[in-house]
Amino acid sequence: MIRALLLAIVSLGLIAAEPAPAPDRPLADAAQEARARALFADIRCVVCQHEAIADSPAGIAADMRRLVREEIAAGRSDAQVKADLVRRYGDFVLFTPPLRAATWLLWFGPLSALMAAGVGLLLISRRHRTETVALTPAEEDDLARIVADQAVRPDPDAKPSDD
Amino acid sequence: MIVELGGFALILALALAMLQTGMAVAGRLRRSPVLAGAAEGAALAGAVAVALAFAALIAAFAVSDFSVANVAANSHTDKPMLYKVAAAWGSHEGSLLLWCLVLTGFGAVLSRARGLPFGLKASAVATQGVLGVLFLAFAVFTSNPFARLDPAPFQGASLNPLLQDPALAFHPPLLYCGYVGFSVCFSLAIAALIEGRANSSFWPAWGRWVRPWALASWAFLTVGITLGAFWAYYELGWGGWWFWDPVENASFMPWLAGAALLHSAVVTERRGALAGWTTFLALLAFTFSMLGAFLVRSGVLTSVHAFAVDPERGLMLLAILGATSGAAFALFAWRAPRLKGGGMFAPVSREGALVLNNLFLTAACATVLLGTLYPLILEAANGATISIGPPYFALTFVPLMAAAFVIVPAGPLLAWKRGDLNGVIQRLSVAVGLALLIAFAGWMAFEPKKALSAAGIGLGAWLILGTLAEVVERVRLFRGPLAESLRRARGLPLGAWGTTLAHAGLGVFVLGAVVETGYRIEAARPLAPGQTIEAGKWTVRLDSVRVVEGPNYLAEQGRLTVTLRNGAAPRMVTAERRFFPAGGQTTTEVGLDFRGLDDVYVVLGERGRTEAGAAAWSVRVWWNPWARLIFLGPAIMALGGLLSLLDRRLRFGVGRRRAPS
Numbered sequence: 081m082i083r084a085l086l087l088a089i090v091s092l093g094l095i096a097a098e099p100a101p102a103p104d105r106p107l108a109d110a111a112q113e114a115r116a117r118a119l120f121a122d123i124r125c126v127v128c129q130h131e132a133i134a135d136s137p138a139g140i141a142a143d144m145r146r147l148v149r150e151e152i153a154a155g156r157s158d159a160q161v162k163a164d165l166v167r168r169y170g171d172f173v174l175f176t177p178p179l180r181a182a183t184w185l186l187w188f189g190p191l192s193a194l195m196a197a198g199v200g201l202l203l204i205s206r207r208h209r210t211e212t213v214a215l216t217p218a219e220e221d222d223l224a225r226i227v228a229d230q231a232v233r234p235d236p237d238a239k240p241s242d243d
Numbered sequence: 244m245i246v247e248l249g250g251f252a253l254i255l256a257l258a259l260a261m262l263q264t265g266m267a268v269a270g271r272l273r274r275s276p277v278l279a280g281a282a283e284g285a286a287l288a289g290a291v292a293v294a295l296a297f298a299a300l301i302a303a304f305a306v307s308d309f310s311v312a313n314v315a316a317n318s319h320t321d322k323p324m325l326y327k328v329a330a331a332w333g334s335h336e337g338s339l340l341l342w343c344l345v346l347t348g349f350g351a352v353l354s355r356a357r358g359l360p361f362g363l364k365a366s367a368v369a370t371q372g373v374l375g376v377l378f379l380a381f382a383v384f385t386s387n388p389f390a391r392l393d394p395a396p397f398q399g400a401s402l403n404p405l406l407q408d409p410a411l412a413f414h415p416p417l418l419y420c421g422y423v424g425f426s427v428c429f430s431l432a433i434a435a436l437i438e439g440r441a442n443s444s445f446w447p448a449w450g451r452w453v454r455p456w457a458l459a460s461w462a463f464l465t466v467g468i469t470l471g472a473f474w475a476y477y478e479l480g481w482g483g484w485w486f487w488d489p490v491e492n493a494s495f496m497p498w499l500a501g502a503a504l505l506h507s508a509v510v511t512e513r514r515g516a517l518a519g520w521t522t523f524l525a526l527l528a529f530t531f532s533m534l535g536a537f538l539v540r541s542g543v544l545t546s547v548h549a550f551a552v553d554p555e556r557g558l559m560l561l562a563i564l565g566a567t568s569g570a571a572f573a574l575f576a577w578r579a580p581r582l583k584g585g586g587m588f589a590p591v592s593r594e595g596a597l598v599l600n601n602l603f604l605t606a607a608c609a610t611v612l613l614g615t616l617y618p619l620i621l622e623a624a625n626g627a628t629i630s631i632g633p634p635y636f637a638l639t640f641v642p643l644m645a646a647a648f649v650i651v652p653a654g655p656l657l658a659w660k661r662g663d664l665n666g667v668i669q670r671l672s673v674a675v676g677l678a679l680l681i682a683f684a685g686w687m688a689f690e691p692k693k694a695l696s697a698a699g700i701g702l703g704a705w706l707i708l709g710t711l712a713e714v715v716e717r718v719r720l721f722r723g724p725l726a727e728s729l730r731r732a733r734g735l736p737l738g739a740w741g742t743t744l745a746h747a748g749l750g751v752f753v754l755g756a757v758v759e760t761g762y763r764i765e766a767a768r769p770l771a772p773g774q775t776i777e778a779g780k781w782t783v784r785l786d787s788v789r790v791v792e793g794p795n796y797l798a799e800q801g802r803l804t805v806t807l808r809n810g811a812a813p814r815m816v817t818a819e820r821r822f823f824p825a826g827g828q829t830t831t832e833v834g835l836d837f838r839g840l841d842d843v844y845v846v847l848g849e850r851g852r853t854e855a856g857a858a859a860w861s862v863r864v865w866w867n868p869w870a871r872l873i874f875l876g877p878a879i880m881a882l883g884g885l886l887s888l889l890d891r892r893l894r895f896g897v898g899r900r901r902a903p904s
Contacts, residue, residue, distance in 0.1 A: 130630075135482070186631075
């Protein structure tokens with residue numbers, strides 16, 4: 081009985097908990113629609129968990145998509161559309177975090193850490209090189225004599241799988 | 244009764260873990276093989292006890308014993324048996340028990356390992372025991388999965404239907420084998436910091452002991468993450484497979500640290516160098532695993548995947564994380580400067596290439612860490628809320644990895660100690676030429692023309708071809724008789740084939756990810772039965788929509804036909820919108836039409852009306868070119884890890900490494 085009732089409800093199209101949002105109406109101009117879609121991927125659905133409005137089925141996401149399309153149709157640039165959204169919802173609404181003093185570490189932290197580590201490694205390898213370079217003339221002579229004595233020089237560290 | 248036995252086994256496991264720790268420490272201090280052996284026995288018994296507890300929980304789920312609070316909250320009699328069982332690890336409590344099972348199981352395998360020096364093994368078993376005590380105590384005192392409910396409800400609340408999926412049933416066990424496998428690396432690193440000496444024979448041996456664990460954990464994690472991504476791809480119905488969601492990042496950080504670890508451990512094993520750095524990475528990998536557990540379970544992050552759990556438990560997890568990692572890194576800071584591994588090398592050498600690899604992987608890992616935690620830090624600091632999503636990672640993480648990929652094929656060709664860069668460039672020149680050609684061909688073949696995507700195609704091709712060039716070089720293909728090459732190919736160690744597969748698999752993944760991300764085509768509009776929609780070269784027609792009844796859901800099932808534009812090559816797909824009455828949720832079942840390497844991806848949306856007033860369903864269609872490679876690549880990588888694991892060189896030392904679970 082309950083099953084039949086549910087079946088009836090489903091077939092009536094009442095599957096969703098909230099009323100279905102108005103379906104998306106793409107912009108007539110293909111270039112404008114492409115711009116709108118690119119923007120959708122960078123705009124966060126403000127009530128969802130880490131979802132872009134491009135993906136979200138939530139009603140507010142549909143409203144935001146309509147808003148973006150309207151603004152683009154009205155001839156506003158991508159930057160203007162984003163600025164408008166940030167004014168309404170805050171920085172939270174964009175998946176690209178803003179670049180300002182508080183986010184310098186976020187944007188440039190990894191690269192500067194990489195460069196610092198690279199420079200550090202270079203310095204270390206320089207220091208190591210000076211440790212390994214100098215051989216006195218007497219040592220050079222010894223080395224030449226040993227090399228001349230031994231036709232084959234076995235590498236003490238080498239293993240067959242080292243090749 | 245079974246449930247009480249399970250609860251008892253869990254408490255017993257906690258007691259055994261305490262015994263294990265105490266006896267291992269005492270055994271180490273008194274140099275008593277008897278005490279140390281008893282600790283190893285306790286480790287084994289503890290693993291058996293947790294396995295019993297886990298079996299009891301599964302039994303409770305299998306018979307839908309709703310007098311158990313956890314079963315009532317996560318199961319339902321209408322669910323298929325697979326999802327009843329999988330629900331055992333679908334909740335916070337159950338998955339924590341799984342975590343403990345893997346932790347003690349791997350600990351038991353470690354305790355059976357032969358060939359480890361007495362002190363090192365006792366210290367490692369003690370460390371593993373401490374981890375066991377912490378996590379088991381957390382389970383027993385805050386997250387007991389066996390708590391009873393009185394009165395018992397007649398029906399359970401059911402598992403989130405999004406999780407009722409075969410891929411997601413196996414995703415957590417694999418992921419946890421990876422996460423928690425790093426705990427053994429962690430324990431071995433702590434033991435090395437306590438016991439390690441600055442002598443030249445210790446570190447290569449230690450590298451050999453730690454490498455299999457790093458490899459196995461990394462391979463498990465690779466498969467687990469890929470399954471998760473695949474699930475997100477076909478279950479969420481958003482057309483994508485990776486969203487840089489904080490919880491995805493939480494699993495990705497240990498993977499990156501683990502990848503760095505297994506490369507750095509090669510240097511430590513073969514050359515005794517980078518001992519301190521490898522130890523550091525071993526500590527880091529498990530720290531990231533614990534950080535992931537904290538982020539997912541504490542509720543500090545909002546995510547599709549997060550367990551919604553109260554902050555109090557999160558605080559406890561943070562305390563465990565802080566105590567273990569804090570102590571570990573303090574020990575590292577104290578002991579590491581005294582541990583010199585030795586093994587000098589020139590900047591241009593195999594070691595040098597692996598150091599560079601580590602540099603990039605750790606920087607990439609730091610990027611993901613910043614991108615995950617920065618919103619939390621910023622909000623705590625000045626209340627500002629920001630979102631960090633795909634565009635950030637595309638600008639920071641992707642260039643780092645791209646730069647790292649450029650040097651991947653050169654690494655295995657460089658000799659140890661001092662390499663010959665010119666020789667390597669010469670030997671890779673054919674691969675470079677071909678990769679450039681392929682990049683150009685990709686630029687010509689795909690519309691719209693995108694220079695960056697074409698460069699990405701070239702990079703993927705370079706990874707595959709450069710890796711193959713190394714094999715060609717090693718077996719001297721084209722430079723002698725074929726029989727000689729075959730003989731050499733058979734003589735190559737499995738580890739070398741493992742490297743080849745893993746690097747080539749990476750290339751396959753890069754090709755898939757670049758082409759899918761760069762050239763996918765999406766279309767959406769409301770369709771009445773009989774109407775069509777076009778995405779690129781494909782036309783999709785909605786044939787009919789009917790209501791079907793599943794075991795625990797009702798669904799609107801759309802039948803659609805996918806054809807080429809001219810109507811050729813028709814194939815039927817079904818896409819569903821499922822309604823689960825038990826929880827009142829709706830999910831989508833994506834219709835996937837596999838076309839060679841491409842996917843035609845169809846999502847049936849809500850019912851509405853066309854402008855003419857007829858019933859219509861909003862249909863979204865994606866043409867995802869080369870999407871198959873995205874999931875094939877990591878599978879090849881994991882296979883490479885498995886091959887390396889089977890290498891004879893790695894087999895002694897840590898006896899049998901297969902986990903009992």
